[in-house]
Amino acid sequence: ELSCDTVENHLKQQAGCIQLEQNHAFTYEEIVKITQDFEILIGNGGSGSVYYGCLNNGNEVAVKVLKDWQEQGSKEFVAE
Numbered sequence: 001e002l003s004c005d006t007v008e009n010h011l012k013q014q015a016g017c018i019q020l021e022q023n024h025a026f027t028y029e030e031i032v033k034i035t036q037d038f039e040i041l042i043g044n045g046g047s048g049s050v051y052y053g054c055l056n057n058g059n060e061v062a063v064k065v066l067k068d069w070q071e072q073g074s075k076e077f078v079a080e
Helices: 004-014 028-034 071-079
Strands: 041-045 048-054 060-066
Antiparallel strands (some): 048 060
């Protein structure tokens, strides 16, 4: 079973880790801009689709668009 610490350590070893001073909640308009209107589909999972995005500072991100959010959906999201 993977823990948050295990995933964080893996990311630090593989590609570095971006640490934010605080969480930032993006508006829908910001997400549309970051993903260039959801242009590049990376993949699909049980809880939604994942799109490529790039922040203003050049950091690349994956943006998940959730399907119907229900109890089962939250379990699938955490599993992915």
